[in-house]
Amino acid sequence: MPGFTTRPQLRGDFGMVASTHWLASATGMSVLERGGNAFDAAVAAGFTLQVVEPHLNGPGGEVPVVFKARNGSPRVLCGQGVSPATASIEAFESRGLDRIPGSGVLAATVPGSFDAWMLLLRDHGTMSVRDVLDHAIGLAERGYPVLDRIAAAIRTLSPVFSRHWAGSAAVYLPHGAAPAAGSRLRNPALAATYRRIVAEAETVGEGREAQIEAARRSWSQGFVAEAVGAFLAGPVPNGVGEPQQALLTAQDLADWSASYEDPASASYGSHTVHKTGPWGQGPVMLQQLRMAEARGVGADAHEGVSADFVHRSTEIAKLAFADREAWYGDPDFSDVPIKELLSSDYAAERARLIDDGRACLDLRPGSPGGRTPFQPPVYLPGETPGDRTTGEPTVRNASGVQSTDLRGDTCHVDVVDSEGNMVSATPSGGWLSSSPVIPELGFPLGTRAQMFWLDPASPNALSPRRRPRTTLSPTLVTRSDGEAVLAIGTPGGDQQDQWTTTALLRVLNGVDDLQEALDTPMFHTNAFPSSFHPRETVPGDLVVEPGVGEEVVEDLRARGHRVQVADEWSLGRLAAVARDPESGELRAAADARGAQGYAAGR
Secondary structure, eight states: OOOOOOOOEEESSSSSEEESSHHHHHHHHHHHHHHHHHHHHHHHHHHHHHHHHHBBTTTTTTTEEEETTHHHHHHHHEEEOOTTTTHHHHHHTTOOSSOOOOOSGOOOOOOHHHHHHHHHHHHHSSHHHHHHHHHHHHHHHHOOEEEEHHHHHHHHHHHHHHOOHHHHHHHHHHHGGGOTTTTOOOOHHHHHHHHHHHHHHHHOSSOHHHHHHHHHHEEEEETHHHHHHTTTTSSSEEEEOEEEEEEEOHHHTOOOOOHHHHHHHEEEEEEEEOOOOOOOTTHHHHHHHHHHHHHHTTTTGGGGHHHHHHHHHHHHHHHHHHHHHHOOTTTSSSSSHHHHHHHHHHHHHHHHTTTTTTTOOOOOOOOOOGGGOOOOOOOBTSSSSTTTTTSSSBBBBTTTBBOGGOOOOOEEEEEETEEEEOEOOOOOOOOOSSSSSSSTTTTOOOOOGGGSSSSTTSTOOOOOOOOOBBBOOEEEETTSSOOEEEEOOOGGGGGHHHHHHHHHHHTTTTOHHHHHHHHHHEEOOSSSSOOOOBBOOOEEEEEEOOOGOOOHHHHHHHTTTEEEEOOTOOOOEEEEEEEEETTOOOOEEEEOTTTTOOEEEE
């Protein structure tokens, strides 16, 4: 008997796009209709998201992509820029800091999304630079609808913009005031940046790949890098007006490029799940799936969300995320025991720690191979005052209290075409609350360096030219013969691999309707160090949607969970596409939460 769904699951055989904004999904579908493939569509949708969700991502941010070309193997495209060449623990400690700030130019890493999208287009797409930037340029020039959350974010940030960040005020405070929800907002400076990139790309002639390479040079070695370098040449005010001298330089942009690598993968039943390596948090999902299989969690997920399911899933998440803090980091710099962390034996050993009757309040990292885990510092809520721009793209009110209504973090897009090409991408960073807009370019830089620890013992310690251990976590699933069957993901920072795991357990255990899987009541824990400044831990925390039911809430409290009941339909903004290799049928769904994500397809 089908369960309740907020929307119908889409079905067809031509192409499917699901994303966190209807304009991005429409862009991707437009590209498919014009003869593009899934890679062309994903790139165009990604650039559109930079324009229409500026409070959650931008050109100054980053993007990891997990994909499978029709005749290839699953691959990861790393669009996570590295720390500056002069970045060091001493550089921050000499400024009296024990954590990297969540906003301002001190936390800037190399912007990674543009080069990543261009590399994906060059190697797997069919269209030109102009083709994939056309929709984004048009929306930036003509204007896009201001969502309630954009209006609320700008309204809260308007004192920062008007007093300290003139470039941001020029874009986001038209006529000197925050735009009203439902109005239209333009970004002519960003449109001009992308128009110039297109023009410079086309000066090299008609060759598609040559044009893409020219666009990449315009970004990393040309006028974009020059404008970034000039903007950062002197002190730049942070969110409270304090001048900061950035570590990032134009040379840092020139020295970096996006790259491909094999995914981290683990089997679950007859399927294999593919994630980024441990420079992202992706393997934490694989650890959760391994432990879930060891404890039989998820076998009844198609029946709904029970207290046992929430309790065991939460305790599994705590163990996996404790390992994330203890062991994950850029594998080019840290010896990450990824094979041991993802082994079935290790998962079974860890799963035996779970007490079915009692929530654990301690952070319990494991010791794969007998190694001693890194133990991060524990900062409890309220110990560190924040400003209006700190941490996630989650702004704070005047008293420093986080507003759950403004919690955001990140975008997501999934695409599949009739040939079986499948893409899952989670663009983020460079959001409007991160740092001032660079006037010549129309976008701010990102603050992903806040995810490093200033402790050399950490596998995620800050050092030059290193990838921060990011939260961005797209997901691709293949079946035993290697065919790609599902791409799925969500915004949500540390919550991404909790909400997506809940939905994925349902899909892999018999829920055929993608929309039903996404509509299931969601929950998550914050009982481990946040990836975002000020890096708080909330012991015993468990946040649930009211849809789990009052009896489940009381049961969980009786087991010792410190349950917070969130607003209805407030946790996650999932998107997913699927393909049946036998019939060629394609499916798609997008979360109704947030009232902006949509799927499109036929």
